[in-house]
Every structure is written in structure tokens, then in C-alpha cells.
């Protein structure tokens with residue numbers, strides 16, 4: 001069995017107590033949303049909009065979308081608004097003129113937003129850029145709803161150790177991990193046999209390998225069930241996203257790779273299941289709507305009234321399941337391999353995938369080349385003796401930067417190679 005995780009206490013699955021969740025009855029809880037202008041940010045703000053009396057917004061952040069950030073900051077009376085692009089400070093100040101919202105710009109301002117006192121922080125910046133801000137929230141022992149899976153994929157062991165040390169409470173916001181979080185409390189660590197995370201299979205679930213190879217950006221962006229940001233939608237089409245989630249589950253719940261299974265479930269109604277030793281399988285179900293897991297994180301340890309549609313299983317009629325196809329979706333196998341390799345390999349996996357997805361969006365490589373670039377980068381990284389234990393955020397960021405450079409240098413030869 002793997003080591004006990006931050007979320008396992010003694011024998012029972014439970015989250016670290018909310019040290020900063022001091023709001024008493026009738027008192028508003030303070031919240032910060034990192035990545036407020038994105039898809040997860042939008043769902044979070046929607047939930048906050050529906051419960052104005054219970055939450056007060058401390059800080060909101062964006063990368064460059066000043067208009068949307070300023071609109072939200074005005075609407076919620078945020079105390080602080082930060083834009084990561086340092087050139088946008090003047091624009092942000094102008095957009096918030098006449099309000100009491102303080103403004104900041106640059107990476108340090110996003111980190112400052114996370115470090116300001118808020119009981120609850122949504123970590124929903126996309127990509128590895130989310131790591132330092134999330135750590136700033138973790139370090140002050142906040143309750144951190146973690147949507148940014150890259151924090152765990154890039155710096156998993158280290159991130160969870162920091163959370164444990166600071167007494168931070170990590171609430172899994174990704175739908176599959178939130179499902180596992182809810183189901184795991186039905187038993188203890190010794191009784192756990194395996195966890196199962198489901199995958200819709202994406203838009204290419206039933207496509208032939210040759211067609212997947214040639215898929216266009218428009219086709220990759222047509223997710224059958226979920227409405228999400230561009231990067232994660234492409235990752236869902238390649239099943240790289242499921243690979244990232246396997247890695248995320250391993251670090252979040254201290255599970256060995258063999259204890260994590262993926263099951264294709266095209267309806268996206270069951271999000272995660274846990275099998276226990278008595279052969280009971282406990283599942284969490286819900287409509288494919290990110291506001292459901294986010295509402296669970298927002299209300300935790302209680303439950304709030306969510307705005308999402310109620311589940312009508314009779315109307316859905318059928319829930320179906322398939323084994324994942326590791327041949328047509330090689331990214332999933334690469335994720336398991338990187339997890340088993342460890343010593344920074346998952347960081348390289350993530351960085352190379354980010355480079356590959358950006359190259360695919362820019363029309364530089366075919367869809368099928370995304371996995372080939374990731375594989376070539378990891379192999380090259382291992383061959384040149386770069387695997388090493390990551391013991392700090394700077395270690396993880398150095399590997400991330402190095403792997404991006406390596407992937408970028410391999411890009412031309414991958415682009416030229418046909419499948």
C-alpha cells in the first residue's frame with residue numbers, strides 16, 4: 001500500500017480540518033478566486049452570485065482579460081484584483097476607477113492575491129503558472145479548492161507535503177477527484193481495493209486511429225458533454241486529460257498507479273467510484289456540470305443548495321461503460337508510465353503536453369503528434385540523465401521550463417514525421 005496521504009487520517013478518509021474556516025453563524029466566509037475569468041472561475045462566480053450573503057470576495061485574478069476581471073471585481077466588491085500581465089495595470093486601474101478595489105499586476109500580484117487572508121481559495125489558473133499562487137494559499141493554511149491539476153502533476157509530493165505542514169485543506173474540485181473524495185469516506189485505507197475514474201472518451205471515442213491523427217482543432221473542441229476551457233477540452237479529446245487526472249489522483253490520495261483505473265463512460269454521469277474489500281463499489285453521480293463539484297468544495301464540510309439540474313436517471317435511460325483504448329489514445333499510457341517513473345517525469349509529461357497543445361492550436365503539428373511529442377520529450381529527458389527528485393517549487397518550475405525548451409526543440413522533427 002502507498003503511504004498515507006494528507007487526506008487520510010488514521011484509517012478514515014477525511015479532509016484536513018478547516019483551520020481558517022472561522023466564520024461563525026451568520027458571518028460571511030471570505031473567498032478568493034484565482035483564474036476568475038476562466039471556465040472554472042465562471043462556474044465559481046455563478047455559485048457565489050447565488051449566495052451573496054454567505055460569501056465575501058477578497059481577491060480575484062486573471063491573466064490578461066481586464067474587462068471581465070474588472071466587471072467581476074465591481075459586481076462582487078472585491079478588495080483586490082490582480083492581472084498577471086504586467087502591461088495591463090493601467091487598464092485595470094482605469095476600469096476600476098471610483099471603486100475601493102486595490103489593483104495589482106504581474107505574477108507577484110497573483111501570488112499576493114492568493115496570500116491575502118481568505119478562508120477559501122479556488123485555484124483555477126490554467127497550466128503550471130498556477131503552482132506558485134496555489135502554494136501561497138496553501139502556505140497560510142487556507143482551504144484550497146484545487147481545480148488546477150498541474151499543481152499536483154508538476155509538484156505532487158512536494159505540494160501535498162507543504163499542505164500537510166501548513167495544515168491547509170485541499171478540496172478536490174476536479175469532478176472525478178471530487179467524486180472519489182466523497183466516495184472514499186465510506187471506508188478506510190486498508191479496506192480500499194482500487195479507485196475508478198471515468199472518462200467520457202471525448203469527441204474521438206469511436207474514431208479510427210487514422211482519423212484521430214488528422215483531427216482538426218474545431219473537431220477537437222467539440223466535447224460531447226462538458227463545456228470547459230480550450231486547453232482542457234483538447235486534452236479531453238486526446239485523453240491526456242485523463243492521464244493528468246490519474247497522476248492527480250495518485251498524489252492527492254497517495255494511491256499507487258495500479259490502484260487507479262480508468263473507465264470510459266460516455267454519459268459522464270458517474271464521475272468516480274471506489275471499490276472496497278467487501279466488493280462494495282461506492283460511486284458519486286451528477287449531471288456533467290462543474291458547479292456540482294465546486295459547490296461541494298464551497299460548502300464543505302456542509303452542503304449548500306446548488307443551482308444545477310437535478311439528475312433524472314429515468315430520462316437518461318442508460319449508463320454504458322467501455323475499457324479505455326491505450327492504442328488509439330497513447331497519452332493515457334504515457335501518463336501511467338511517467339507516474340511509475342517519477343522523479344520529475346510527470347512534470348515533463350505536463351510541460352511537453354502544454355507545448356504540444358499550443359503547437360496544435362497554432363497549426364504546427366497534427367493532432368496525432370501531440371502524444372508523439374510528449375513521448376519524445378520524456379524519452380529524451382530520461383536518456384540525457386535529467387530525472388531527479390523535486391524538493392521545492394523552484395525544482396518543479398526548473399524542470400517545467402527545461403522540459404518546455406526540450407519539447408520546443410523537438411517540435412520541428414515531430415512536425416515533419418508522419419504517423
Ligand code: NDP
Pocket residue numbers: 034035036037038039040041061062063064065066084110123124125126127129147148149150173174175226227228229230231232290
Ligand atoms: P480557462 O482557460 O478557461 O481559464 C484559465 C484562467 O486562468 C483564466 O482566468 C485566465 O485568465 C487565467 N490564467 C491563464 N494563464 C494565466 C497565467 N499565466 N497567470 C495567471 N492567470 C492565468 O481554464 P479552465 O477554467 O478550463 O481550467 C482551469 C484549471 O482547472 C486547469 O488547470 C484545468 O485543467 C482545471 N480544470 C478545469 C475544468 C473545466 O471544466 N474547465 C475541469 C477540471 C479541472 P484570462 O481569462 O485573462 O486568460
